[in-house]
Amino acid sequence: MDAEALATRLKDRFPDLVVARGELTAVVDRLDLVSTMEALREDDDLAFDHLSDVSSTDWPEREPRFWVSYHLYSKRHHHRLRLKVGLSAEDPDVPSVTGLFPSADWQEREVFDLFGITFDGHPDLRRILMPEDWEGHPLRKDYALGGVGTAYKPDIRVPPVDERSTP
């Protein structure tokens, strides 16, 4: 199936499918996420059997604030699709897809660690990159770069980038 046929085929399922720069993006509701992904995986023509990546972006001024993106790939047909789930600032929670794609385990932990988005049903949702007792979620836009204390000299503080004389 070439890119055009794939887009036509997916339009039946996602009427709002966006085709931009040769990439397909579909927005799904978080309640439909797992069932949609399973259907996409089990369909022989689509066969999205590889979850490349789980990641997120933070848009503090917008609603929904968070977009969690899932990059699906078909090892059989070599095509890709991006699923996006919008989450509000008050309730950043999305069902875990680890039941379908065990590879999402660490990736969801990373999104949780760096964005504070919780994955409902994840078997072991803990921080993965930051120390366990870290406060805040560093990749959120309202989390300044810098502005943290230094480990061995508590009175020295690295100012955030925007407060330095040369940004």
Next chain:
Amino acid sequence: MKTSDRGPTVVRDQMTTLVPRSEETMIINMGPQHPSTHGVLRLMLELDGETVVTCRPVIGYLHTGIEKNTEYRNWQQGVTYVTRMDYLSPFFNELAYCMSVERLLGIEDRIPERAWVIRVMFCELTRIQSHLVWLATTGLELGAVSIALYGFREREDILDIFEATTGLRMNFAYFRIGGLVMDLAEGATDLIADFVEKMRGRIDEYERLLTGNPIWIERTQGVGYVSPETLLSLGTTGPLARAAGIAADVRKDEPYGGYEQFDFDVPTQTASDCFARYQVRIAEMRESLRIVEQCLEKLPGGPVKIDDPKLRWPGELSVGPDGIGNSPEYVKHIMEESMEALINHFKIVTQGYQVPAGEVYTPVESPRGELGYYVVSDGGARPYRVRVRDPSFVNLQTVPAMVEGQLVADTVACIASVDPVMGGVDR
């Protein structure tokens, strides 16, 4: 888990810790400072005698917030950050980042042919270099010290090639948005041709040393087996998957940068053990040599930067005895002849340019598997988000599947066969 205005907070006493399941077993920490953990990987091992019952990898010791940092720098400066992630394959990070931004700008068809051939050539040399480090360190960990010396010896030749052209041995920032920062150094093609000729025999030498070596076979054959189904469900890519018969390679499946014009094979094995992974990587080095050779044959002339002064990196750089510098002619041009050229130079270097809003995901085949860059722009002069799907990060999830139920001594061989680079895992 409680929620505050800064998001959910983890409470320490709710965190899971590894507790021995009986009085017979005990918990041992391997790493983060252990010579065989490839940097700062920590494994919590529950041992029953010499047998591993549970293995839990702990990562994050090398986390430097590179993804966050890129959001505070302009688009070109991003190259200097991403090259520092997976320090054994810097060119692949630069390539995937530049390709992503070029696609956002819509200039991917305007990159000069010469720039692309050099990009491919340097990437394949990097693949050989990365596999050599893997071979050398794996040899060292399994007690084959001579291969460690040979591996690093040949790696040095590749680094010399890079140094001659870029002036640096690591963290090159040589690929730039719109092409390359400067052309190949004089005599670089001869250096590379000599290396290719020499390297063929060297790989035969490694094979003579290891492939039939009873100790090497004893330490690797049948060790670290993972079924192809498990690897698929864990999202594994790269040599690890190809050693289990999964012939996936981004260069073949979704060709980029002209890879479809090169004649090369994707080596696979079916045993899915440490020995098969060794065979795949050795075969991949041979294939990379083939690609480098074809690059040398077809290397066209012409520019290496896009023909658009608003996008290309300004300056006529070259490597001199005291490092990288601008040519006297260019300095004279901007300082004495053209005010516009001077303004353009400073505008591009300090402010950069704006990139149209949008998002792209660009996968490339790094020495460890699918390296993907998800780059989001809000239309500004800085990236809004640079997300890296690092293959080491995903592949490391297979370690528990390999070592649980095996002897603790085989853990070392298993970690080595995954070839994780912690700079890429932790970012």
